[in-house]
Amino acid sequence: MRFLIFTVVFFLIAAVIKIDLTDGTVPLAAFDKEPLTEACEQQIAIKTLSVMTTAGDTVQSLLAAYPSEVDLSYPERMAQFYKLNPHLQKQAMITGELIKIPIYDKLENNC
Secondary structure, eight states: OOHHHHHHHHHHHHHHHHHHHOOOOTTTOOSSSOOOOOOOOOEEEEEEEEOOOTTTTHHHHHHSSSSSSOOOOHHHHHHHHHHHHGGSSSSSSOOOOOOEEEEEEEEOOOO
8 A cells, every 4th residue: 555655646746847847837937038128130131133053053052152241041041042932842953944042131220
């Protein structure tokens, strides 16, 4: 009988600890965040450049050939490329195809 009670108490304590560690005792509390302040954010303009593909072109080679002024990560540039060319998500590039390449420019901040 003691073993059964010990087992039940053990599993209850384990469940409480699991819930406390995964959800937290005070869920969605943000004690360490600083108050939001109005800050000047970098404004980006996206232009497109139409390019005729040649043999051996890949998405990576085209994005490398046309770099941007703005420091963006490669996945962000790829996402914008596929937004402009959704047909290339499921098919390969064809030689002589006209595709659009995103070109990023910085805009002046008036802060």
